[in-house]
Amino acid sequence: MCAAILRNSIKCINFRINTTALTKSNFCTSAVRGNWRHKDSVNVEQYLLKLDNLPEHYQLIYRAPLENYVTWTKNVSTGTVTVIGLVAGWQLASTMSFMNIARKIDISMLVSNETDLYYFAAGFVLINLAIRAFVAKYPLRIYKSADKYVAVYGSQMPVGTVKHYFERGQIAEYRNVLNPWSHIMFMLGRRSSMLLIDYFKTPSEFHQLFQEKRT
Known part of the structure; x- marks a missing residue:
């Protein structure tokens, strides 16, 4: 997701900076530049x-650019992982298993096998970690x-900066x-x-x- 955002925003930036010849570098122009x-x-x-x-x-x-998109993506991914964490915590603290919860929901449109939900959950967590790493390296x-x-930089919390x-x-x-x-x-x-x-x-x-x- 983060890679797609960057590709769309920096199509004209496809060169490596030579710090020994900065004064000779050619800088591309952008319709968005200087807005x-x-x-x-x-x-x-x-x-x-x-x-x-x-x-x-x-x-x-x-x-x-894309400050609002980065913030929105971070918060949505955080909310998703939070829900997954709460469900997992509920499973550990109660006798109701994750699969019993899944059976009460029609998941046939999402996965063919109930155990695939665990892979989805792990994937969401990994995506969230990638977004967190992106936010930490993306100065606004x-x-x-x-x-x-x-x-x-954007904070790892829902609001604020670092x-x-x-x-x-x-x-x-x-x-x-x-x-x-x-x-x-x-x-x-x-x-x-x-x-x-x-x-x-x-x-x-x-x-x-x-x-x-x-x-």
Whole structure:
């Protein structure tokens, strides 16, 4: 599910960043790019600063797309796994088994064998774990203040955000052949993150992340 969302949102981002030749990189343009930098962008930025509880001297330089979809997917998957967990807990705490509950429901349209429900339950749990990993690596916004940066991620809870602080120069490519998103993975400090380069305020803001900290 997460991979499908990313594929639809970053069709034009299919290259690997060369950190030694950033100034020569060609950045693709997108019809969606810069939608948040409209005539009321100052008001939007102030609203987001208050939403993320950051001082006014921070400046918004990156805003990822699909925030609402990511939140919705996370909450729906969490609700599904919660229901499965409650049913499993009820089964352990009572004499009624999971199969007895299933027999009271017409499941012939879903599975041909009652035991397949266990595979469905395990699949939902694995999908939820994958979504959780995606949320933890998908910064919604990045702000800067001089050489200091803060990345804002969605919380693993139904609401709220998590902040990660790092400084200029504390970024590197994160290569992993097993990761389907390795071409957009970077280490921000000690946290691996997905950066959709097309959604920085300007290309220079991305370049500056790799520059040495000013003394």
